[in-house]
Amino acid sequence: MQPFKFIRAQDSHAAITAALTNNAKFIAGGTNMIDLMKLNIEKPTQVIDINGLKLDKIEIFSNGTIRIGALVKNSDLAYHPTIIKSYPVLSEALLSGASAQLRNMATVGGNLLQRTRCPYFYDTTYPCNKRAPGSGCSALNGYNRNNAVLGTSDKCIATHPSDMCVALAALGAVIHVQSDSGVREIPFNEFHLLPGETPQFETTLKHGELIIAVDIPAIAYGARSHYLKVRDRASYEFALSSAAVALDIKNGRILTARVALGGIGTKPWRSLAAEKVLMGAVNNEQSYRTAAEAALSGAKPYQHNAFKIELAKRTLVRALATVGGMS
Amino acid sequence: MSDLLNQDEKPHRGGSTRREFLTQITMAGAGLSFAPILVKSVTPTSALALIQPVKVNLMVNGLAKSLTIDSRVTLLDALREGLAMPGTKKGCDHGQCGACTVLVNDRRINSCLTLVAMCDGAQITTIEGLAKGDQLHPMQEAFIKHDAFQCGYCTPGQICSAVGLVKEGHAKTDANIRELMSGNICRCGAYQNILEAIKEVQTT
Structure with missing residues (x-):
């Protein structure tokens, strides 16, 4: 691990000021970053501990918005009674990720910035445009079974690893970030970037900006939601494919739907195409299947991951059927 | 590692100087004229010099x-x-x-x-x-009673994790316990007995 100066920030202003130094990184849970630092993939020269910033509250406003502090632990959010009751998709997504220990450490803000688990990103002996821009993508013609089929480019096909982010994408969360010039809000869909020509840039977060909270705007039918994750092991494994769905159903018709997919995209993949198909459709399996076809219509398979396209469709159909069948 | 942890150690730039190092290298290289170029990128620093206490x-x-x-x-x-x-x-x-x-x-x-x-x-x-003097923690007792280990290397982590799991109070079924203990790998495969040990502590 590269040496670094460790700073305990007492408040967000101090944290942001310290972060303006070149090559500074915030640390919260550290579950991903310390791993990457041990592997010399992340090499900050200044690490700012933000755990003292008191951003660990979950607030519920009178308009129904839920504000989740950036330092709320994944386990605390997953087991929060309001989240379990009103947005089971988020609770289920969180509990499907990592292990109990890691969920006790990992924060909401950190989870938003989780890095890919593409093996070529982790193995520093391989070229990787995300880790070493311009060096090439080893996954394109390498072993790419776990790589993405949506949102890829010829520079990067790394899968976004987060489960939580897939649920937050479906819920249309809003990310609050603070800098020395104030606070701004970023709609969830505008937070993560597609790899394009520059896979080293993963979010629209700017240098010196600190994530302080995530808002979930009220969704009346949020209780009719579900997260389904398909993976190689029954637990403690990243998704091959996953689906976060919520349905508003009346008299056998779907009024509104929220659909996001995980494990198959280079970013948490909200599918407005699938939502459009479902809006006004009869609540039956045929509609689910049509929506799944729409969601994966732009998918591009690579040598070892073509199976993911059908798997993702079936994952979505089953998740929709689960919610569609709820009383 | 002990260097990194010495409570009294003051960090300093130290060890052999660059000149000494160059001299050593040059001598080792039998006076090859390009030796200084080769070592330019490996300016010596001692481990202590890297410490940020x-x-x-x-x-x-x-x-x-x-x-x-x-x-x-x-x-x-x-x-x-x-x-x-x-x-x-x-x-x-x-x-x-x-x-x-x-x-x-x-x-x-x-x-x-x-x-x-x-x-x-x-x-x-x-x-x-976890133990109070000679009195083992109930989870330690249960692991012994149910033979919940073989080589024992994962056992401290398993026991601490199991104690945490019981405190959290979210595991209601065998499947829950297995799921919430999935962050602890046992390559001897004592999972069934670990499950039994945890269940015993949960119900007492």
Whole structure:
């Protein structure tokens, strides 16, 4: 691990000021970053501990918005009674990720910035445009079974690893970030970037900006939601494919739907195409299947991951059927 | 590692100087004229020169501990090497196996993915702190009773994780327990007996 100066920030202003130094990184849970630092993939020269910033509250406003502090632990959010009751998709997504220990450490803000688990990103002996821009993508013609089929480019096909982010994408969360010039809000869909020509840039977060909270705007039918994750092991494994769905159903018709997919995209993949198909459709399996076809219509398979396209469709159909069948 | 953890060590730029190093290299290279070019990128620095010390106060198993320690040191290494408490085990060192599980402020975490610098003021409980004198913790008793280990390397982490799981109170079924213990790998495969041990403690 590269040496670094460790700073305990007492408040967000101090944290942001310290972060303006070149090559500074915030640390919260550290579950991903310390791993990457041990592997010399992340090499900050200044690490700012933000755990003292008191951003660990979950607030519920009178308009129904839920504000989740950036330092709320994944386990605390997953087991929060309001989240379990009103947005089971988020609770289920969180509990499907990592292990109990890691969920006790990992924060909401950190989870938003989780890095890919593409093996070529982790193995520093391989070229990787995300880790070493311009060096090439080893996954394109390498072993790419776990790589993405949506949102890829010829520079990067790394899968976004987060489960939580897939649920937050479906819920249309809003990310609050603070800098020395104030606070701004970023709609969830505008937070993560597609790899394009520059896979080293993963979010629209700017240098010196600190994530302080995530808002979930009220969704009346949020209780009719579900997260389904398909993976190689029954637990403690990243998704091959996953689906976060919520349905508003009346008299056998779907009024509104929220659909996001995980494990198959280079970013948490909200599918407005699938939502459009479902809006006004009869609540039956045929509609689910049509929506799944729409969601994966732009998918591009690579040598070892073509199976993911059908798997993702079936994952979505089953998740929709689960919610569609709820009383 | 002991260098990184010495409580009294002042960091300094030290060790052999660049000139001394160059001299050694040049001598070793029998006076090859390009030797200085070759070593230009490997300006020698001693390990001590890289240390960025941080002061940390911890309560470990009820005892106050104060360390001035390199910022890179994990809680796991601080416990094992700095505080001479090797009960917490290093397995994968990447948060994948759970052997390093300890309780921080009563919550189970992976000590290998936590910098000790992040634990200032925290209460740490390790496997060494579960028993009260000669009286084993009920989870330790249950692991022995149910033969919940074979080689024993994962056991401190399994027991600390199981204690955390019972405190959390979310495991209602066998499937829940298995799921919520999935962060602790046992390559001997004692899972069935670990399950039985946890169930016994949960119901008593």
